[in-house]
Amino acid sequence: MIDFIARRLIAIIPVLAVVAIFVFLMLRLTPGDPAAVIAGDNATSDQIADIRTKLGLDEPIYAQFGIWIGNALQGNFGESFFFKKTVAELIAQRVEPTLALAICTLIIAIVFALPLGVIAAYRHGTWIDRCVMGFSVLGFSVPVFVIGYLLIYLFAIELGWLPVQGYVRIGVNFWGFLERMVLPSFTLGVVFIALIARMTRASVLEVLSEDYIRTARAKGLSNRVVLMRHALRNAAVPILTVIGVGIAGLIGGAVVTESVFGLPGLGRLTVEAVLSRDFPTIQAVILLFSVVYVGINLLIDISYTLFDPRIRY
C-alpha cells in the first residue's frame, strides 16, 4: 500500500512538471516584455526594471524557470500589481467561498445522484429510468449560468425565498452563509448530479447481474439492503472515478457560478485576473487548481481499496 502511494506520488511529478512548464511559458508566450506585462499599464520604468531583476529576465530561460519554480514551491507567486497585494495573500482571502461552494455542491450531488442512479438501475427500462436518464442528458446540455439565472429568477425574484446574490463568511453568520449557498450549490450541482447519476446507474446495473446479488436476495435480505449495501458498494469504484474526473468540471463550473452569484472566490478572481491581464495571479490560480485536481484524483485512487478490498496494490 505505502509502496503504491509512493509510486503514485512519483508518477504525478512529471504531470505537474508539464503543468508548471506550461504555466511558466504562458507569460513568455504573450507578446511583449513579461516584466512590462506583469507591471501593468501604469508602471514606472523603475518598477519594470525591478521586476526584471526579480524574475531574472536577463538570464537564460531555464534559469528563469528555476527562479520561478523555486519561488512557486515556497508559495511565492510575486505581487499582483492590479490588486496591489501579494498573490499568496490574494488567494488566501478568496479560498473560503470556493471551498464552501465545492463542498456543498459535492454533498448535494452525492445525496441526490446516488439514489437516482440506484433507482434507475433497479427499475431498469421503466419510465423512472427514462426520466432519470433524460434529466441527466438535459443536465449536461444546459449551461451552468442559464441554470443559475433560472434558479435566481424562480426562487429569489419570483418567490423571494432566498437572497439573489452575495456571500457571507461562514464565521460571521452561519444562517446567512447557508442561505446564500443553496442556489449556487444547486446550480453547480445539476451537471454533477447528472454525471454521477448516470455512472451510478451504469455501474449498479452491471453489479445487479452478479451471482452474489442473487445470493443476497435468496438469503431474504430486503431490497434496500441488497441495493445499498451489496450493489452500491460494489459499484463504488467507477462512481468514485467519475467524481474524480468531474472535479475538473466542478472547478470550471465554479468559475462561472461565482460570477453569476457574485461570490468572491477563486473563480471570480481568475476571471478578474484575466480581464485585467494580471499574470502572476492567473499563473498561481491555474497551478493551484491543477494541483488540487491531481491531488484529489490521487486520493480517490488510494481510496479504492476502502471500497473494494479485492483491489490490492
Added chain:
Amino acid sequence: MSVILEEVIDSAAIASASTKRKSLWAAAIRNTSVIFGGSILLFMVIIAVLAPFLGTVDPTRIDPAARNKKPGAEVTMRLDDGTSVKRTAIMGTDSLGRDVYSRVLYGTRVSLAIGIAVPLVAVSIGLVLGLVAGYIRWADGIIMRIMDGLMAIPGILLAIALVSIWRAGLITVIFAIVVPDVPRVVRLVRSVVLTVREEPYVEGAISVGTPTWTLMFRHILPNTIAPLIVQGTFIAASAILAEAILSFLGIGIPPEIPSWGNIMAEGRTLFRVFPHNILYPGIFLAFTVLAINIMGDGLRDTLDPKMSKRV
C-alpha cells in the same frame, strides 16, 4: 510474392472493414436517438442558413430609441432613407436597442461554426498525435506526458489561460477550446492503435514489409473512425457550451459578434428586469447542445458498443 501477399491482405482487410462499417452506419441512421437529435440539429442548421430571411434585421444595429423593450413590444425602426417602419420585437431588445430575435438567430451561425470547427481541428490534431504515440514507441512517452499534463489543468481554466495569452478573437477562442479536447482524442486513438496493432492482419501486413505510413493510414486509421465520430459529437456539444461560457464571462469572442454567449453576457446586468436576454439564447443553446448529446448517445450505442459502458 510479397507484393501479392500484401495486396491480398490489403483487400481482405479493407473489404471486411468496409462491409462492417456499412452495416454500422445503416444501424446508426435508424437509431431513434440519432434521428431525434439529428432532426433538431437540422432545424438549427436551417435557421442558421436562412437567418437573413426569417424576418430579422441587422443583429448589430444599435437603436437608442428602442432600448430594453420587453418581448412582443412594438418598435419603430428608422430606415436609412428617412422613412420608418413598425415591427414587433418578438424577443424584445437589449440595452443598446438591438433586436434580440435577430441576434439569437444570427447567433446560431456562430455556435454551429464553433461546433463544427472545434471537433474537426481537435480530432485532426489528436488523430495524428494519437497514431504517432500508439505506433512509434519512442514518441509515445513524450506525447503522453505532455497530454497528461494538459489533462491535469481543468478544461475551462486551460481555455481561459490560453485566451489570456493572446487577446480574444474568434480564432483564439476556437484554439483555446480545441487544446483541452486534444488529449482525450489522443488517448482514444492511441488505445485503439495499441489494440489493433496486435491483430493478425496488422502482423501480416508488417511481415510482408508494408511501409509504416501505409500501415498507419490504411490499416490502423479506419478502426479509429467510429469512436472518433462519437467523440467528435461530444466535443461539439462541449465546445458550444465552452464558447458560451467564455463569452458570458467576457473573455470569449469579441462582444460585437452576436453569439449566444455574448447576448447573455450583455443581458446579465439587467437580468432582474429583463430576463429575456438570457432566457431566449439560453433555450436555443440548451436545445442545440441537447440535440447533439442525444445524437451522440445514439451514435455511441450503435457505432461503438464497447464505449457505451462508459459514461
